Amino acid sequence: MSAKSPTLSKITPVLLCGGSGTRLWPLSRKSYPKQFTALTQEETLFQATAQRFQGDDFAAPMVLTQSDFRFIVTEQLAAVGVDPGAVVIEPSSRNTGPAILAAALHLHNQDPEALMLVAPSDHVITDEVAFQAAVAAGAKAARAGSMVTFGIEPTRPETGFGYLHLSHVPKADDLTPVPLTSFVEKPNLERAQEMADAGDYLWNAGIFLFSTASIIAAFKAHAPNLMDPVQAAVDNGQPDLGFLRLAPDAWDQAEDISIDFAVMERSDNLMVVPFRAGWSDLGDWDAIWRESASDATGVVTAGHTTAIDCTDTLLRAEMDNQELVGIGLDNIIAVAMPDAVLVADRSRSQDVKNAVVALRQKQAIQADAFLKDHRPWGWFETLALGDRFQVKRIVVKPGGILSLQSHVHRAEHWIVVSGTAKVTVGDDVKLLSENQSVYIPLGAIHRMENPGKLPMTLIEVQTGAYLGEDDIVRYEDLYSRGQGAKG
Numbered sequence: 001m002s003a004k005s006p007t008l009s010k011i012t013p014v015l016l017c018g019g020s021g022t023r024l025w026p027l028s029r030k031s032y033p034k035q036f037t038a039l040t041q042e043e044t045l046f047q048a049t050a051q052r053f054q055g056d057d058f059a060a061p062m063v064l065t066q067s068d069f070r071f072i073v074t075e076q077l078a079a080v081g082v083d084p085g086a087v088v089i090e091p092s093s094r095n096t097g098p099a100i101l102a103a104a105l106h107l108h109n110q111d112p113e114a115l116m117l118v119a120p121s122d123h124v125i126t127d128e129v130a131f132q133a134a135v136a137a138g139a140k141a142a143r144a145g146s147m148v149t150f151g152i153e154p155t156r157p158e159t160g161f162g163y164l165h166l167s168h169v170p171k172a173d174d175l176t177p178v179p180l181t182s183f184v185e186k187p188n189l190e191r192a193q194e195m196a197d198a199g200d201y202l203w204n205a206g207i208f209l210f211s212t213a214s215i216i217a218a219f220k221a222h223a224p225n226l227m228d229p230v231q232a233a234v235d236n237g238q239p240d241l242g243f244l245r246l247a248p249d250a251w252d253q254a255e256d257i258s259i260d261f262a263v264m265e266r267s268d269n270l271m272v273v274p275f276r277a278g279w280s281d282l283g284d285w286d287a288i289w290r291e292s293a294s295d296a297t298g299v300v301t302a303g304h305t306t307a308i309d310c311t312d313t314l315l316r317a318e319m320d321n322q323e324l325v326g327i328g329l330d331n332i333i334a335v336a337m338p339d340a341v342l343v344a345d346r347s348r349s350q351d352v353k354n355a356v357v358a359l360r361q362k363q364a365i366q367a368d369a370f371l372k373d374h375r376p377w378g379w380f381e382t383l384a385l386g387d388r389f390q391v392k393r394i395v396v397k398p399g400g401i402l403s404l405q406s407h408v409h410r411a412e413h414w415i416v417v418s419g420t421a422k423v424t425v426g427d428d429v430k431l432l433s434e435n436q437s438v439y440i441p442l443g444a445i446h447r448m449e450n451p452g453k454l455p456m457t458l459i460e461v462q463t464g465a466y467l468g469e470d471d472i473v474r475y476e477d478l479y480s481r482g483q484g485a486k487g
Helices: 045-050 067-079 096-110 128-143 189-198 212-224 224-235 284-293 346-361
Strands: 011-016 062-066 089-092 115-121 147-152 161-167 177-186 202-213 238-240 243-245 269-275 300-302 305-308 314-317 323-328 331-334 341-345 372-375 378-386 389-396 405-406 410-418 421-425 428-432 437-442 446-451 456-466 473-476
Touching: 011 045, 045 067, 045 115, 045 128, 062 067, 062 096, 062 456, 067 089, 089 096, 096 115, 096 212, 096 224, 115 128, 115 212, 128 147, 128 202, 128 269, 147 161, 147 212, 161 421, 177 428, 202 212, 202 269, 202 410, 212 456, 224 428, 238 456, 284 314, 300 305, 305 314, 305 389, 314 323, 331 346, 389 446, 410 421, 421 437, 428 437
Parallel strands: 011 062, 011 115, 062 089, 089 243, 147 269, 300 314, 305 323, 314 331
Antiparallel strands: 115 202, 147 202, 161 177, 161 202, 177 269, 238 243, 331 341, 372 378, 378 389, 389 456, 405 446, 405 473, 410 437, 410 456, 421 428, 421 446
């Protein structure tokens, strides 16, 4: 432990939560990916990850995310009582290599002796005490200059993970870090079976522990082309409502590359802490089936579902007014959303990402977006969409304020269903309560806000030649979103 101060000696969790989770489509999509969803427990995966790293050994977490998710991040952390440190906004997706380097450079500026624990925000770890013990076991090696990764003891031949080849097989209860011989890319089934049987291979969990000095030195040695653009993106980053927004021009010059390819596979100071106490990346629907409680025939259900003569099957329905029925199904995944349905053999769960590619090629909005869209002030969902009209339900949280805006192509009617709305249309400002309505002419400058202490719900009817979310001209915005659909 460093002798500097108790605060500086703590481990800083660095939570990565910018991914899209396409293998869990249709529940996980680009507009609201799986880490922000409660899949197998009450908390979302992101919330559970943040709570996992609370305690005397940990500093406040740093979060790396996309601009569209920044308010979701802070809202979900506040809901579980976690106060974050820096929330860093990546201007574009550049994979884990540049993201981890940016986190290291930012932390190193604050404390040259800092340790950082890099963790994806969409994993499940069932024994958090055991995992914290594994982190503590790796901390000494990390402080001594090693770069530590955490390996999961295989429970089956898995083709969806990379593998770590150990220099030797430790005892079952030994958490002492083991030197790493090599990384192995995702194998075919035959090779996966060989490695699972060998005993000296572990799954690569993608969780890392190292000092900022060690990882920065590794980037300088093995990926020097990343140093200048990422350093410039950090140095020229701008504060934005409590967030740190990396400089986009410099950031976009960084190579799109994973931490494994950029650094880990080329380094010679790697150690592995074996972890055997329950882990899943919930990377596909088969993993959801395995991690969920099933009945005696292996059937897992969620929502309003009925299984008749089914075995080893997952049925999941996401709407309260929806019933999903499976009859005579074996080894099947069936997931029903309001706007999309997935039916697949469990053995093909890894291929769901290919369905997303196919939907994007046919320009289906379901590939990336939900009918329900989250905003910093609340959320809305489309109830009906036709030629020249759209009907939405809009829910504004207490204190939520929409931007002062106008539309070029559409007019709107607002009908308050519950709560109280403070509405601005031009120079006219008034309060609307339940069953009251207002008309927003095309081109009128307007705003809506919730001055009450309860959520406010209204129905919006749009009419016009173009009804896209990007038909917004913003004049003022509490959330500094700029122009466009979300800004």
